[in-house]
Amino acid sequence: MMIYLWAFLVGGALCAVGQLLIDLTSLTPARILTGYVIAGVILSAIGFYGPLVEFAGSGASVPLLGFGHLMAQGVQKAVAEQGLLGCLTGGLTAGAAGITASLVCGAIAALLGKSHDQN
Template identity: 50%
Template sequence: MEQIGMAFLIGGLICLAVQLVIDLTPVTLTAGHVMVGLVTGGAVLSALGWYEPLVQLAGAGATVPLSGFGHALAQGAMRSVDERGLLGALSGGIEATAVGVATAVIFGYTMAVLFDPKPKR
């Protein structure tokens, strides 16, 4: 039960930080800017060794946000570099996140077939 509370707290703090960046940045940020920032931030924090303790503390509260995807990419690339050398930097992140990406594509396609998506007006 204690880790569930930490997951909600840490996940909420990540969301709060992102919302503050969106609200307090003087330029208009698109969803793409925010998403790329989260993935890049997670990868950088992971490379510095600062994201893994957050994952150990909060579990899904740190891995579910997009920063967790960046963390998974960085960890996969670093692990693959240790195993295969420099070429692993190009393949490790993709291998580490392939299941999640494939699942997102399959579910996204399924929802588009089952429901009638309409463009935003």
């Protein structure tokens, strides 16, 4: 039961920080998104994010920081197996399922939705 509480608290804290960045700074959502992914890569590289994922589970692995962590882990694994070429392929290989799912869901939403003038 505690794992659910920690997942909720950690994931909620990460989302709250993102919301505060949107509300209190002039950063665009795209820059915040990119910053979160890059922060996940950096925190994974210095060894901080792996233990957080083990502690909080989906609360840490689902947000954008978790995507950066996933890509960093994929690059580390691919470099160990394939050498330097792995730095080009590892991140996308590790994140392929999530990237594909988001593209398929976006295509389905575009087919089912009706576009209209935004004004």
